[in-house]
Each structure stands twice: as structure tokens, then as C-alpha cells.
Amino acid sequence: MIDGLSKKLSDVVKTITGKANISSKNIRDAIDEIKIALLEADVNYRVVRRFVNRATEEALGEKVLRTVSPGQQFVKIIYDKIVQLLGDQRQDLHLKGPDTQSVILLLGLQGSGKTTAAAKLAILLKKKGRNPLLVAADLIRPAAVEQLSILGEQAGVEVFKENTKKSRDVVKNALKHAKKNQFDTVIIDTTGRLQIDDIMMDEIKSLKRITDPEETLLVADAMTGQNATDIAKTFDEQLELTGVILSKFDSDTRGGAAFSIKSITGKPIKFIGVGEKITDLEPFYPDRIASRILGMGDxxxxxxxxxxxxxxxxxxxxxxxxxxxxxxxxxxxxxxxxxxxxxxxxxxxxxxxxxxxxxxxxxxxxxxxxxxxxxxxxxxxxxxxxxxxxxxxxxxxxxxxxxxxxxxxxxxxxxxxxxxxxxxxxxxxxxxxxxxxxxxxxx
Ligand SMILES: Nc1nc2c(ncn2[C@@H]2O[C@H](COP(=O)(O)OP(=O)(O)OP(=O)(O)O)[C@@H](O)[C@H]2O)c(=O)[nH]1
Ligand SMILES: [Mg+2]
Structure with missing residues (x-):
């Protein structure tokens, strides 16, 4: 997971931390290397440019603290800027209290990890004491309903399904079913498509209208790098996302998406998928990821x-x-x-x-x-x-x-x-x- 980037960045900061004195040239050189590392990790170039400008300005203008070395101070600046890129504060789900119903609508391209994410979220929410219902609203892909049923069973969460081809009907009935049976969180798995096409958007738009979700989450595949960012932007423009689940963060992703999505779309990454098991979903903490990347928490x-x-x-x-x-x-x-x-x-x-x-x-x-x-x-x-x-x-x-x-x-x-x-x-x-x-x- 983002190992390449992590290795390069931690090498740069290690070198500069070790220096007793640092010149403005040292700073510029180090930031140059960070810039290359970020670009190689497939971070959007505009995001990188802004990062470089801000980091340089701040690092050169910083008041020197007495008790730490300039190199250590530099690391802190880079760390802060990386946290900022990753989205600053941890953003959790915004759901209504357990006495009312909340809806989470999951969407994304084909194979991005929606169905898996639905089951993973259900488990997390159950651990938090909520009572989730999974809804099989992908009626296009063969065996999609079956896949969610199996995952739901593993998760110990009820799956709502109906023998129809109309996702709108399923969703409407699922909401009624949830109300009647005291499910407080309805998680809807939708159809993925190979391309962002109008039919797909219209379908999801109508599902969104019907369900009025608290969370509209895009499940984006971290391995697609820049692409994930572009997809997030298009989806957000059409559907107003409330956040992103970045799946397959465990794979050998270069990390670009994690760094660009918040800057480009303004929408936070709320969770990362870190494996194929249904327990492999983690809340996304910008500061922890930044520490991991730099290897400089101390x-x-x-x-x-x-x-x-x-x-x-x-x-x-x-x-x-x-x-x-x-x-x-x-x-x-x-x-x-x-x-x-x-x-x-x-x-x-x-x-x-x-x-x-x-x-x-x-x-x-x-x-x-x-x-x-x-x-x-x-x-x-x-x-x-x-x-x-x-x-x-x-x-x-x-x-x-x-x-x-x-x-x-x-x-x-x-x-x-x-x-x-x-x-x-x-x-x-x-x-x-x-x-x-x-x-x-x-x-
Ligand atoms: N390593 C890893 N694999 C994942 C992760 N999330 C999903 N996968 C795998 O990615 C593949 C596709 O996942 P699905 O959940 O079926 O994706 P989907 O978006 O529902 O796919 P469609 O319904 O076909 O559009 C499966 O093999 C999953 O096991 C993850 O976080 N890490
Ligand atoms: Mg699916």
C-alpha cells in the first residue's frame, strides 16, 4: 500500500532531518524530490503544484523554533501539508439518530467494490450499535443479488431483495420494510457500469430522489489513480456526493487518488477498503496516513x-x-x-x-x-x-x-x-x- 511513495518521502525527510543546518537550497531540493514522488504516485499535477508552492513558502518563511532542528521543523511542515491534502480532519458518516431512518446510497463504476463495501459498512455500523439493512438494488449484473445475499449472511445482516428488474421498486419497498422492522440504516447497493453513461446516471438520480439519502458515497478503486479522481469529479457534479470510499487501498496502489480526491472535488474520503474480507474497511484518518507515509510520527x-x-x-x-x-x-x-x-x-x-x-x-x-x-x-x-x-x-x-x-x-x-x-x-x-x-x- 502506497509503499513506493512512502519510501521516497521518508527518505527525503530523513536526509533533511539529519542535517544540522539547512539552507534554502536544501529546502528547495527536498521539495523538488517530494514533488517528483507525488507526481510518480499519480497525484493530480495541479494538486502537486499547489502543494509545492505552499510548502515552499511556508518552509522558507518559518520562524525558527529553539528546541527542535530546522530539519525536524521542515518535516512537520511537510506533514501538515500532506494531512491537508488528504482532507484534514477525519470525516465520519453523518447519519440521523437511531430513532429515524438513514439511507446510504453506494454508487460507482463496475467492479469498483460497491457490493463488498456495502457489506463492510453494514458490519462497521452494527459494531457501533446500529441496525442496518442491506438492499440489493443491482438488478443488472447476473448474480449481483446472490453476491450481496452471501456477504449479508457472513455479516449477519438482513438483505432485502425482490424478484423484479426495477430497482426503484426494490428501493421503495425496502424503505417501507425497514420502517416496519426498525432498521435504522438502509444501505443500498447499486449497479455499476463500465462507463459513466446517461442511463446509469438517470437511474441513480432517480434512486437518490426516492431515497433522499443522508450519505451518497462513491466507491472508487484506488488502483485507478488519477482516473478515480476524474470519476469522483463527474459523479459529484451529477449527484452531489457526500463522500468517497476508496477501495483496494491494500493493493499496490500508488496513492494518487487519496491525495487528489479531496482537493479536486472537495469531498472527503470517509473509508478505505483494505482487503477482500468483509471486515477489511477502515475509517480514513488523514493524520494517521500522513504519519505512515512519512514514517516520522515522533x-x-x-x-x-x-x-x-x-x-x-x-x-x-x-x-x-x-x-x-x-x-x-x-x-x-x-x-x-x-x-x-x-x-x-x-x-x-x-x-x-x-x-x-x-x-x-x-x-x-x-x-x-x-x-x-x-x-x-x-x-x-x-x-x-x-x-x-x-x-x-x-x-x-x-x-x-x-x-x-x-x-x-x-x-x-x-x-x-x-x-x-x-x-x-x-x-x-x-x-x-x-x-x-x-x-x-x-x-
Ligand atoms: N484487495 C481488495 N479487493 C477488494 C476491495 N474491495 C473490493 N475488492 C474486490 O474487488 C472485486 C469487485 O468487488 P465488488 O464489491 O463485487 O465490486 P462492485 O462495484 O460491486 O462490482 P459490480 O457490481 O460488478 O459493479 C471483488 O473481487 C472484491 O473482492 C478492497 O478493498 N481490497
Ligand atoms: Mg456489485
Whole structure:
């Protein structure tokens, strides 16, 4: 399983971790090698290009941590970027509570692993205490119903089947049957086709309309590499997938699909098939796969610790400033930059207790952050330390220098005063440092 890629990447990072000092040339060379390895693994080239640009930018711009080596820090950056490519957080199924019925619709090309995946999912769900019903809605391929029946029996899960050629009828009756018999999760196995054709799409679209599924999962064969990504894109455009099951991840796949699907379609890989047995289905964890690929789990946690320490030190420093009332516009700018670096501001606000609900929408406007930065940068160091010395003449100059207006300068100063006031209000030390360490972000 993705052994080739894993070997190459771990070699690159091993080499660079071993170096006491690394130059920007070392970084570029290493990223070049990673780029080749990813392309060879059949990762979509646009995905690779974006990966390379971001990794280079970040690796060259990174603030050096004292307690770890630059090489180790580099590994962490690559690791983070790979986790991101693989889809960031683990995405589980989104099913309704057990008192209502949920439907999982499985679709995909011929031979991709739908029928097997149906039985595998049923087992996983049963382990979680749900009561699944398998539905044989592939009425085209000879013996498809029989295949699901056998798998269902092995899994100890009831299989709903009917002697008809109309998949819509089977599905409708299956939903009724499930309701009557308290099955909380209906897993539907559908027909695969050799090619993506209109008839197939229309059939599945109508099944989707009838069943209104909580999960519409594409079962894609990892061995087809780039192809799996293209298929996912087409299916998603037509049917709005909620996720992907990447089958045959145990085979000698080069791994490309796992890296491209989320970036290209925006839809997460939720499970991987790792063998032919009905127990061979695993939840897909981007971070675990990244660790496995790089073979550098220890280094990653080491750097994470170091980063936490720095954040803590910075948070303490900030707290000291607030207590000594020396928190000034320069520190404010620092915070804004950090928040910017973290990216999604609304997500950050969600994370910080006390801020949510206290921060109006216009206060988290990224446009505004941009001119806030420009305004503060147009001030003299003295003014940044104590903005009360800024008179109306200087306000005009600052507005001009920052390409803003006096109105905006005044607004910023008011906002800063309010922010300071808010910080003062949060006098509880523990609460304060918790907030600030979150505010500190990843630096
Ligand atoms: N090694 C491995 N084999 C798998 C995996 N998933 C499915 N297979 C095999 O792939 C073949 C096709 O699997 P099916 O589940 O029948 O695929 P399908 O999509 O239902 O196929 P059609 O109904 O013909 O479209 C079978 O031989 C499975 O045993 C997997 O994760 N790993
Ligand atoms: Mg099948």
C-alpha cells in the first residue's frame, strides 16, 4: 500500500532531518524530490503544484523554533501539508439518530467494490450499535443479488431483495420494510457500469430522489489513480456526493487518488477498503496516513510540543503586557497578523470562548484587517506605543500614508480601545491565558 511513495518521502525527510543546518537550497531540493514522488504516485499535477508552492513558502518563511532542528521543523511542515491534502480532519458518516431512518446510497463504476463495501459498512455500523439493512438494488449484473445475499449472511445482516428488474421498486419497498422492522440504516447497493453513461446516471438520480439519502458515497478503486479522481469529479457534479470510499487501498496502489480526491472535488474520503474480507474497511484518518507515509510520527509530535511551548510563552508575554497595561497597537498588529496567518477567522472566533457573540461580523472582516495593518504601519513607533498622542493633523497624514481615511483611522483607534477594555474585563488568569494561547495561533 502506497509503499513506493512512502519510501521516497521518508527518505527525503530523513536526509533533511539529519542535517544540522539547512539552507534554502536544501529546502528547495527536498521539495523538488517530494514533488517528483507525488507526481510518480499519480497525484493530480495541479494538486502537486499547489502543494509545492505552499510548502515552499511556508518552509522558507518559518520562524525558527529553539528546541527542535530546522530539519525536524521542515518535516512537520511537510506533514501538515500532506494531512491537508488528504482532507484534514477525519470525516465520519453523518447519519440521523437511531430513532429515524438513514439511507446510504453506494454508487460507482463496475467492479469498483460497491457490493463488498456495502457489506463492510453494514458490519462497521452494527459494531457501533446500529441496525442496518442491506438492499440489493443491482438488478443488472447476473448474480449481483446472490453476491450481496452471501456477504449479508457472513455479516449477519438482513438483505432485502425482490424478484423484479426495477430497482426503484426494490428501493421503495425496502424503505417501507425497514420502517416496519426498525432498521435504522438502509444501505443500498447499486449497479455499476463500465462507463459513466446517461442511463446509469438517470437511474441513480432517480434512486437518490426516492431515497433522499443522508450519505451518497462513491466507491472508487484506488488502483485507478488519477482516473478515480476524474470519476469522483463527474459523479459529484451529477449527484452531489457526500463522500468517497476508496477501495483496494491494500493493493499496490500508488496513492494518487487519496491525495487528489479531496482537493479536486472537495469531498472527503470517509473509508478505505483494505482487503477482500468483509471486515477489511477502515475509517480514513488523514493524520494517521500522513504519519505512515512519512514514517516520522515522533518528529511530528516533537515539533508540535515545541510549537505549543512557544505559543504558551507568547501567551504569557501577552498576558504580562495586558496586566502592565503596556499592550499597544504594535501588539495589536502582531495579533492581527497571527490571526491572518491562521486563515479562517470565523473558525477561530468559534474556538475562542467569550469572543463568539461578542465580535460583530464587521470586526472579523479580512478587508478591514488589511487596512488596519496599513494604518498601524503608517504610524511612528511612538504613536503605536501610545496612540493618545495622535492629533488631528497626524491622523490626516496617517490616513494618506495608508491609503485610507480619517474616518477609518478613528474607527480603528476606537476599536482598539474597546478591544483593550474587553481584555481587561477578562481578568480571570486561567481564562485569559487559555484565550490568548488560542489567539496565538500556529507560529
Ligand atoms: N484487495 C481488495 N479487493 C477488494 C476491495 N474491495 C473490493 N475488492 C474486490 O474487488 C472485486 C469487485 O468487488 P465488488 O464489491 O463485487 O465490486 P462492485 O462495484 O460491486 O462490482 P459490480 O457490481 O460488478 O459493479 C471483488 O473481487 C472484491 O473482492 C478492497 O478493498 N481490497
Ligand atoms: Mg456489485
Amino acid at each position: 518528529v511530528v509530535s516533537l515539533v508540535e510540543k515545541a510549537q505549543e511551548t512557544i505559543q504558551l510563552e507568547e501567551a504569557e508575554e501577552l498576558q504580562r503586557k495586558m496586566e502592565e497595561k503596556t499592550f499597544n497597537l504594535e501588539d495589536y498588529l502582531d495579533q492581527i497578523r497571527r490571526v491572518k496567518k491562521m486563515g479562517n477567522l470565523s473558525a477561530l472566533i468559534e474556538m475562542i470562548p467569550g469572543l463568539k457573540g461578542n465580535v460583530a461580523e464587521d470586526q472579523i472582516d479580512t478587508e478591514e484587517m488589511k487596512y488596519t495593518e496599513a494604518i498601524i504601519l503608517s504610524m511612528t513607533p511612538q504613536e503605536r506605543k501610545n496612540h493618545r498622542i495622535i492629533g488631528s493633523g497626524r491622523k490626516k497624514r496617517i490616513a494618506k500614508g495608508s491609503g485610507t481615511s480619517v474616518y477609518l483611522v478613528n474607527r480603528l483607534l476606537n476599536k482598539f480601545d474597546k478591544a483593550k477594555l474587553m481584555m481587561k474585563k477578562m481578568t480571570n488568569k486561567k481564562y485569559q491565558s487559555r484565550i490568548m494561547s488560542q489567539f496565538g495561533g500556529s507560529s
